[in-house]
Amino acid sequence: MRTMSHEDYLDTRRFPGLDGLRALAATMVVFYHFGGPNWTWLSGWVGVYLFFVLSGFLITTLLLREQDRTGGISLSNFYLRRVFRILPPYLVILGGIVAFVVLRGEFHERGFPLALKFYLTFLNEFLPSFADGRADNFFSGSWTLGIEEKFYLVWPFLLVAVGIGAARRKLLLISAAMVTLLALVPLTSGGWVLGDSRVAIYRSSIHYFILAGGCLLAILLHYRRGYALLKPLTHPLAAIPVVAAFGLLNTNLDGLWTQTRQNLLLLVAYAVLTMLLLVVLVSPGPLRWLFGTTPLRFVGERSYSLYLLQGPVHFVVVQAVPGLAPHRTVSAVTVFLVGLAIADLIHRWVEKPLIDVGKGLIARQEARRAERGADRRPAEPRTGPTPVVF
Template sequence: MASTPDSTAVAASERSTAVTGRRRTAPAAPGARRGFPSATLHNSRVDALDGLRTLAVALVLVYHVDHTLVPGGSIAVDVFFTISGFVITRQLLAEYSRTGTLALLPFYRRRWLRLVPALLALCAVCLVLATTTSLWSFDGSWQAVGLAATFLTNVFRAADSGSYGGPLAHTWSLGVEEQFYLLWPLLLLGLLRRLRARTVLLCTAALCVLPFLWRCVLWHPDAVHRIYNGTDTRADELLAGALVAVVLARLRQDDPRLRLLRVWAGRLALPALALLALVAWKVPVTGNAGIWTALWYTGGILAVAALSATLVAGLELRPDGPLSRLLGFAPLAWTGRNLSYGIYLWHYPVVRLLASLDVEVGLLTGTVVLTLAMALLSYYLVERPFLRRARRHRT
């Protein structure tokens, strides 16, 4: 195992003691001084997580084409939330460990460059189709574009007692993520500046429970749309990923607790994935299933967050494990890294477009082919140029 900054510093101190006869205290690495000694060691992309993104977006696509094939396929969005919370928090902690602060404006700029240009391109296409054709699937595009471009689709859906089904209805999840990206760095920076690292970890764990308690307070059969679309009621899924990032940054590489966590996360990752797959296959998450619906919209969301966090931890800590190697298969990883966002953006309007053209035979195949084509165009013509700009502005 390569030596960590801390072990190097200790070795230098011991050499100094041997020469002078006096023991000196070695200077701690910046991350160690701030209580997160491993923060900068866990800051690279994980191929298996990118492969997991591919599986998740494929599940969402199939669900929107024919939800009877995977009644619980919408939980793929829950998995996306947990991955996002983990990745963003890991990046924030690495920056804080290096610099002692978080550069919030550059962070928000990078998020804008990553998400907004491709979204605006989709919005423009929807408006063109709405104004130049009579396709019913693009009725209401002006309102849909306004909500999507301002990341307020989830707010509108949460307040809507019916089922909002505009051409960009799926952007509710982008609203949840963007609102989390807006608030979480501010809150995390406040915690990091005022509290010890251990207390930050405990506060993050406590925050994971609050949305569950809030859902229990809100629960009523008429509150399904409110709970499903609210950032406050879905935050535990993002915070579960954030908690994994805080725990891994907090533990030194030679900490026996990290070794224990690596063993158990590796063992539980595959069962967690299997349980998530079982829910997607058999459980009608968005249907009305009596008592099950009540259980799902209170504790079920937290349970999925815990399973997703277990899976993320296992893939992060066991990159050499069989599941990591499977999900890290190069085509899967490349698709998840580069196309998953475009696939998510385009698949729902494509489904509606083909439905409005009365395509029934080969609907799934047609959706996959057309969505991949649009995602490739989005990546090469829109996303990649702006991603280069985002990298140039990294701090």
């Protein structure tokens, strides 16, 4: 057993262990919403923060490796990838929900004339909660998409701006920009100490802090000096203390949340432990193998649609089997399995085909640029292929 070299990390095209982490995050969220009191120990509501750290890490890794490969970052390519990755499942699921409530004559009752203004502009987290007296519109969980999309309207531009300097100065410049970004978070927060409220947190800027943490991890791992700081965690035995610490916090977060009222410290600690867990999962070892197994990868690759589907699937399941209305283990398992089956169809017939369309558009765009001779900059020496994180 040994640590992973920086060269081996840069040569890694895909991180299969991260698919398993996506699967864990989606499962936690479903069981938090529908599993009842037997699953409160899992603190499943924090599963969204696993998604945030993962998203920041993967997106930034893709951009940094593109910069190494081509000498620059194409913002148009980035946004084409995001559009064809995010929008098709999102719009298909939202459209299905709208069609469903229209057929039931509940379009106005469930507040969709107002809700669509938020959902179609990715201002999801600012939509007044259905808990305020409105009927559930089955799509309130999409608030996390509003957070991510606004973050990625800003972050790639910042990365391009600070990445112009000499290669040996890039880590310093990018890290300084990241520290500045994180330092501004408390000034814009909707409230750090949130007591027992899980609704008030929707509008808190802590989410941007956690997304930025994933970005910072990608920067540290990409450059040799930063990687040297984290290299000890790539040893297989490092997984033991990291997983133990993460599991201990994850399973006790609900109690600590209400007892200590140190919500800021708890969420920051959770983000940091998730970052360390990502280092373990991209490194060779038993944990990466476990999280990269076929069943976990299957769920992880469909986790985006599964996450968005959980609300409408629960409603339909309860309509079909009223006995599943109480939140308990069998209810959560049923919602998970039915949601996963539908997510698989969306993955096969919508998500993957449209991702391929996006890749085709990017390839044709690059070919036209090459023909026009628009990009004559010599590519920097490449240490490894770009990862498949589309």
